[in-house]
Amino acid sequence: xxxxxxxxxxxxxxxxxxxxxxxxxxxxxxxxxxxxxxxxxxxxxxxxxxxxxxxxxxxxxxxxxxxxxxxxxxxxxxxxxxxxxxxxxxxxxxxxxxxxxxxxxxxxxxxxxxxxxxxxxxxxxxxxxxxxxxxxxxxxxxxxxxxxxxxxxxxxxxxxxxxxxxxxxxxxxxxxxxxxxxxxxxxxxxxxxxxxxxxxxxxxxxxxxxxxxxxxxxxxxxxxxxxxxxxxxxxxxxxxxxxxxxxxxxxxxxxxxxxxxxxxxxxxxxxxxxx
Numbered sequence: 001x002x003x004x005x006x007x008x009x010x011x012x013x014x015x016x017x018x019x020x021x022x023x024x025x026x027x028x029x030x031x032x033x034x035x036x037x038x039x040x041x042x043x044x045x046x047x048x049x050x051x052x053x054x055x056x057x058x059x060x061x062x063x064x065x066x067x068x069x070x071x072x073x074x075x076x077x078x079x080x081x082x083x084x085x086x087x088x089x090x091x092x093x094x095x096x097x098x099x100x101x102x103x104x105x106x107x108x109x110x111x112x113x114x115x116x117x118x119x120x121x122x123x124x125x126x127x128x129x130x131x132x133x134x135x136x137x138x139x140x141x142x143x144x145x146x147x148x149x150x151x152x153x154x155x156x157x158x159x160x161x162x163x164x165x166x167x168x169x170x171x172x173x174x175x176x177x178x179x180x181x182x183x184x185x186x187x188x189x190x191x192x193x194x195x196x197x198x199x200x201x202x203x204x205x206x207x208x209x210x211x212x213x214x215x216x217x218x219x220x221x222x223x224x225x226x227x228x229x230x231x232x233x234x235x236x237x238x239x240x241x242x243x244x245x246x247x248x249x250x251x252x253x254x255x256x257x258x259x260x261x262x263x264x265x266x267x268x269x270x271x272x273x274x275x
Contacts, residue, residue: 057123162203218259
C-alpha cells in the first residue's frame with residue numbers, strides 16, 4: 001500500500017470513529033486541523049520509510065495527538081509508541097483506541113524530563129510540532145532522547161521556522177514575535193476551550209536547533225524548509241497569496257531537521273524542576 005493510501009485509510013477511520021482526546025470535543029475544529037496537517041503527515045511518513053527500510057523498526061512519536069501519524073506508521077509495518085500528555089492520553093478510551101490498532105500508547109509530561117523507555121530501545125524518535133510548545137528548558141529532554149535512541153538511530157524534528165523572512169517582517173511591524181496573543185493566554189486557561197497546549201512559547205531557527213541537539217551526541221543529516229500545501233482559510237484569495245509568498249526562498253514557515261545518533265551523550269545536567 002502506498003503512503004498516501006495508508007494516510008487516507010487512517011483519515012477515513014478517524015471520520016467514522018473520531019478520537020476525542022479532551023473533555024470538550026470539537027469535531028469540526030479537529031477535522032480542520034487534521035486537513036491542514038495532512039501533507040505534513042504524508043511527508044513525515046514517507047521520510048520515516050526512507051530512513052528505516054526495516055519495517056520491524058521501533059518508532060516513538062512525541063505528541064501523537066489524534067494518532068494519525070502513529071497509526072499510519074503502524075499500518076506501514078513499524079512498532080509504534082504513541083506518546084502525549086496525561087490531559088490527552090490518560091484515558092481508558094484512548095488506550096483502547098490505540099490497542100485496537102496495535103499501537104502502544106504512553107501518557108507522560110515532558111516537563112518531568114523522563115521518557116518511559118529503556119536505553120537504546122528506539123530506532124527513530126519523532127517530535128513534530130513539539131519544541132515550540134515547551135515553556136521550560138528543552139535540553140534535558142534532548143539528553144533523554146539521546147538515551148533511548150539506538151546508535152545509528154534518528155531524531156526527526158518538524159517545527160516552525162523562526163528565521164522565516166515573513167516572521168522577521170512581522171517582528172519589525174508589530175514589535176513582537178508572532179507566536180501568541182495575550183487573548184490566547186486567557187483562552188488556554190478557559191476550561192470550556194480545548195486549547196491545552198496550543199501556544200508557541202519559543203520558535204527556533206535551524207542553527208539554534210543544531211546548536212542545542214548536536215552537543216548531545218547527534219549529527220545533523222538532513223534539513224529542509226517547507227510549507228504545508230493546505231491552509232485553514234476558506235478564502236481562496238487569502239490561500240493563494242499564502243502559497244505564493246511561501247514558495248519564495250527564505251519565506252517558508254516550517255522546517256524539518258533530522259539528526260543521527262553517533263554516540264551516547266556524557267553531558268551531566270543539573271535539573272532544578274522548581275525553577
